[in-house]
Amino acid sequence: MNDVLDTILEKAWQGERLTKEEGLLLWENVDFYSLAALANNCRVRLHPKPVVTYVSDRNINYTNICLSGCRFCAFYRPPEAEGGYVLSHEELAAKIEETLALGGTQILLQGGLHPGLRLSYYEEMLQFIKDSFPIHIQGLSPPEIIHLARAERLGLEAVLKRLQQSGLDSIPGGGAEILADEIRSKISPNKCSSSEWLEVMECAHSLGMKTTATMMFGHIETIDHRLE
Structure with a gap:
C-alpha cells in the first residue's frame, strides 16, 4: 500500500x-x-x-420566488406565497450605492427560478445596472441560466450572449451543490443536472467569461460524492 x-x-x-x-x-x-x-x-x-487577493462585493438576491424547492433552502418562496418579492430598479440601486460607498467593486446577483421573469427582464436589469454604476456584475448561476434557456426555448450560447451584451461580466458557481446526480436528485430535484451545470460553464468560457465553482458539503453526501 x-x-x-x-x-x-x-x-x-x-x-x-x-x-x-x-x-x-x-x-x-x-x-x-x-x-x-x-x-x-x-x-x-x-x-x-506570495500574493493573496480578494474582492469586496455584495450578494443581492433580486427575487426569492423559486420553483426549485431545494430541501436545504429556507430562503425561497413558492409563486404566490406570502413574503415573495422581486426587487425594483430603485431597490437595486439603493443596494449598489451602499456597496460602492463601502468600497465594494462587485455585486453577486442571484435569485430563484422565477416562473414569470423572462430573458428581457434580466437584460433590462443588467443594462440598468451597467448604465448607472461602475461595478462588476457576477450573476445568474447555471440553474438560473438553464431555466431561462428552457423558458425562452433558446440555446445556452444565445442566452449567454444576450446576458453578456447586456452587462453580465462573470458567472458564479452557485447551484453546483454536489455535482453528483444521485445526491442532486434528493436535495435539489428540480435543478439542472451535473452535466447541464458544466455545459453552462463551458459555454461561458467559450465566450470569454470567467466563472467560479462552489461545493456544498456536510449533508447527505459521502466522500465519494465529493470526489466525483
Whole structure:
C-alpha cells in the first residue's frame, strides 16, 4: 500500500490529475496536513507570487420566488406565497450605492427560478445596472441560466450572449451543490443536472467569461460524492 500511496502522492505533487479512486485512497490514508501541503504546492505552482487577493462585493438576491424547492433552502418562496418579492430598479440601486460607498467593486446577483421573469427582464436589469454604476456584475448561476434557456426555448450560447451584451461580466458557481446526480436528485430535484451545470460553464468560457465553482458539503453526501 505504501508504494501505491507514494506513487499517487508524487503524481499529485507534480500536478497530474488524479482519478477518483486515487483521491479516495489519499483521503483515507494520508493525514490532513500532508493533504494541505499538496494543495498548497498546487497553489504555488499556479500562482507563484506570495500574493493573496480578494474582492469586496455584495450578494443581492433580486427575487426569492423559486420553483426549485431545494430541501436545504429556507430562503425561497413558492409563486404566490406570502413574503415573495422581486426587487425594483430603485431597490437595486439603493443596494449598489451602499456597496460602492463601502468600497465594494462587485455585486453577486442571484435569485430563484422565477416562473414569470423572462430573458428581457434580466437584460433590462443588467443594462440598468451597467448604465448607472461602475461595478462588476457576477450573476445568474447555471440553474438560473438553464431555466431561462428552457423558458425562452433558446440555446445556452444565445442566452449567454444576450446576458453578456447586456452587462453580465462573470458567472458564479452557485447551484453546483454536489455535482453528483444521485445526491442532486434528493436535495435539489428540480435543478439542472451535473452535466447541464458544466455545459453552462463551458459555454461561458467559450465566450470569454470567467466563472467560479462552489461545493456544498456536510449533508447527505459521502466522500465519494465529493470526489466525483
